[in-house]
Amino acid sequence: MNQISTFRVSSVMPAEVNIDAVKLQTALEQLPKLFPRLYCCLIARHGHIAAEQYYNGGEPERLNDLRSATKSVLSSLIGIAVHRGDMPPPDQPILPYLEEDMPVRSVTDEGWRRLTFRHLLTMTSGLHWQTGNRLGERWIHHFHNSSSWLRFALRLPVQPERHGQFQYRSIDSHLLSVLLTRCTGIRADEYAARHLFRPLGIPQYRWGLSPDGHAAGHIGLHLTGRDMLAFGQLILNEGQCLADSMNEGAPSSTAVIPLEWIRESLQPHVTGLPAFGHYGYQWWVHQVGSHDAACAIGHGGQLIYVIPSHALTVVFASNPRVCRWRHPKRWLEEWLLPSCR
Structure with missing residues (x-):
């Protein structure tokens, strides 16, 4: 899989990561029509952000409710x-x-x-x-x-x-x-701060607690769109995070999540549901077109997509206070993937 350079750097032009800019723009223009409650969509390829769009009051600093x-x-x-x-x-x-x-x-x-x-x-x-x-x-x-x-x-x-x-x-x-x-001996949110968020450079987050004081395991985490993307890229990169560096030469690599765990997590352990795919370790796994993909899904359209064959990480955050919402799988297949060369 692909090394990340860092997610604390500026975005690149689509052509620099082999994305057709015209097709990508056409794909992005479909989003407000298909997903009217969308807050943000971020797309990274080869470890660099190729598109970062905000809608309906969404902004880079917004902490999005990831739900499930x-x-x-x-x-x-x-x-x-x-x-x-x-x-x-x-x-x-x-x-x-x-x-x-x-x-x-x-x-x-x-x-x-x-x-x-x-x-x-x-x-x-x-x-x-x-x-x-x-x-x-x-x-x-x-x-x-x-x-x-x-x-x-x-x-x-x-x-x-x-x-x-x-x-x-x-x-x-x-x-x-x-x-x-x-x-x-510590809550899940505190464990995340030490062993996941700190290596990723995530300083701002919110994680809800249960009435009896545990970090919610199924909902409750709030992250910015960029930090959702950083987590997805970490998964794409099989747990390796490249630290920021102002020195010459390649930045150092840190194993944040064990490679074996990520591979095990993204295996289809059990048959899931037709609309969502098979199930791994708290990840949905299916195909987008003919390409293997893994997806974190939250109600209302909170998604972190990882598509290894295209070196793609895609994030959506939307208003979670809805009864029904549209899954973006078809948009990925019909609009985004055709823009990748």
């Missing part, structure tokens, strides 16, 4: 923690880290005893939940309105017939955040 795209950032934190020895490997059971808070019926539930970190990462826990084909979660508001998100989750039974099968379930992601804290 938060899940993909959390997955990276889990990978960092496993690599550092702060968390056990994915196939370890989760029960020992949660048992003190669990009701007796859950502790003695064989389904809970079989749950591993990998089940949560791939949303195959089997915890009792209902989700529609467009990712609408029937009980999500009850979950959010509860006084303790952790206790709410730990009271859910594991359905034997669903264990090991994919079901989009935000509770799985939130439990990962709780487990990260149980293993490391």
Whole structure:
């Protein structure tokens, strides 16, 4: 994959990264028509920003609500923690880290005893939940309105017939955040500040907390468009971040996320949903045209796209307070990719 030069430098002209400027401009002109609530769209190729557009009051300093795209950032934190020895490997059971808070019926539930970190990462826990084909979660508001998100989750039974099968379930992601804290002793947002945001040069962010004081694992992260792009580029570059340098010669490289974790995260571990693709470790994986792609998705049109074959990272941020929104996959296929030479 492609080395990033840095995301703290000026943009380049499209032609410098082998993008047809006329076709790109035509593609960008379609965005306000197709996505009327769009705040920003940023496109990077070969580690340089080729387009950066803002709409509807969006601006470079705006902290965008990533909604469920938060899940993909959390997955990276889990990978960092496993690599550092702060968390056990994915196939370890989760029960020992949660048992003190669990009701007796859950502790003695064989389904809970079989749950591993990998089940949560791939949303195959089997915890009792209902989700529609467009990712609408029937009980999500009850979950959010509860006084303790952790206790709410730990009271859910594991359905034997669903264990090991994919079901989009935000509770799985939130439990990962709780487990990260149980293993490391610090909240997920604080862990991110030390081990992910600092290497990327991200000083400004916001991450919401649950009523019982955990960083939300499934929603809650707010980043600027450029910082969303920096994270996507880090994934494209298989975890390698090139530090800014004023000295002559190539800047030094830092492994922020383990290469093995990124490759494992972007594998299609389970069949997902037709409208979104297969599922990796808190990432959606599918094809854009005939090209493999990975995508972090948040409600309302918060997306971080990584398309390795084209050395592309694409970010969208939109108004999340909508009932329905349009996925940009078709726009990528019909308008953006044809502009790449």
